[in-house]
Amino acid sequence: MTIDTPRPLVECRALAKHFGEGETRVDALRAVDLELWPGEVVGLLGPSGSGKTTLLNLIGCIVEPSAGTLCLDGETVWEGKWLRPDLRRLRLEKIGFIFQFHNLLPFLDVSENVALVLDMAGVARADTFARAHELLDYLEVGHRKTAKPSSLSGGEAQRVAIARALANRPRIILADEPTAALDGERAGIVMNLLRKVAVEHSATVVVVTHDEKIWNRFDRIFHLRDGRIASIGTL
């Protein structure tokens, strides 16, 4: 009998990012070490320019690191260079994104917005919509599956965005200010959903936020300042 050793879903070793060179060089992130585990909901907090969005972009493979190592779901994806040629495929397979303003495609209806991710992953058409409907029901917006995003309330749109982020069963969910446009009650509902996703899917949810009303919803809080993790807080 073997026992699986738990391993972090996100692992950053001395991860750094700078923009420009010489006198114009700006160190946006300096040698950050980070491990995020399955089932965790963590917050990245800090003032503007502290590096939290840069860190989210690095983990999301949107921006190339300048130094260090980045491992996602047990796979080293950056170490001096990208080790995967197709980063979009990597994002499609491993990462789900949730945005402040939902970023639902306005020309697709709710179920198509969710099914699109599966369609891009090569899932058969019938299965894409079955999975999309299942997720929408799970997030309690199944009754709006034929609605256009423009007709959804803020809370409904964010739940659809979460459904889209989960469609391809990624184990890393990156959320950028997911509650900024919501009132306290709806923000709480969204955070409950993210918690449910993290627990039931053994996923890591990383949330960049300024929203003080959800600070008590995180397992760990990483405070960033001047491109460094200044402190790590827990509940």
Next chain:
Amino acid sequence: MNLALRDIRHHLGRFLMTAVGLGLLLGVVLSMIGIYRGLVADALGLVRAPGAEIWVVETGTRGPFAEGSRIPGDTRESIARLAGVTETGSMTFQSLEATHRDRKLRLQVVGYEPGRLGGPPAIAEGRGLARSRFEIVADVKTGLVVGERIGLGGDVFTVAGTTRDAVSSGGDPVVWMALRDSQVLQFRLSPAPARREAARGPVVSGAPDTINAVVARVAADASIEAVVEAAKRWKHLAAMTEDEQEAILTRSVVEKARQQIGLFTTVLLTVSTVIIALIIYTMTMDKIREIATLKLIGAPDGRIVGLIVQQALALGLIGFSVGASLIASVKDFFPRRVVMLPEDAASLGLVVIVVCLVASGLGVRLALRVDPATALGG
């Protein structure tokens, strides 16, 4: 899942309005091609009307359409005696302007000998020329009707019949009359010049027996080229086949019109390309955030390029269909004939596809440069 189709459906009204606008432009392109085709068809119609295989004209000229040609009236008998010739006809051609029902009427007058080659190819209403003088067969575009009378060159003519689609390369409707009438009309001097000519020498009475061309047909087993060569042996005559006559007409008479219309069509296609490019670029600009989101959630470039290119093609093809339908429905209202050939429409359709692909390049370039990080934040 076709994103282009869904995006079009989302902005259907705006997309269709844009396509209709583009369609009007492409309709103008198609009408220019149709006008050119009509020009050639009109010009060749006059050459083909007599059904001749050989044209005999004055030596050193490319008459009677490209240049003036005057030959003796008895040339027809000489040509008729050549081996292999089965039918001949003497013809005159002239443009004139008449006043009828208080309006100016420009006419292409064709003189021929009734019963010989050179008459109208088909009578639409009434009959052909039956009397030896003072009757005409007129194209319906003259506005003349059977039985109506019109004054031409001091004589009054009665309309015996009408034809359709018989116009000159200049667009003037054709009127056929007896050769003698046309000779009088063309060569008879008005009183003052006639008195001056009389004072210079022998009295000129009526009109000289001069014609512009002789047309001929040859037997099926005879060589057209041989007859042409035989006719050329008379030093005062030149002869050419119908193909050569058509080539002269298309190269000399309508060549400038062809170049003019060709250049204008090129300008219109260039304008269309720029407009399509700007429309596609603007449509792509409107979707920057959606494109960034697509990239962020893992959409490959092919999917994003497909979105833009398919919309460009849809825009072009819908616009082309609108333009083609529009011109097909209004072409008969143009003052000159507009001929729409399926091969021209197909060629323009292909050009539109190429133009759309080229024009979508700007939008594709913009889309491929969109940073996925644009999707994040406000």
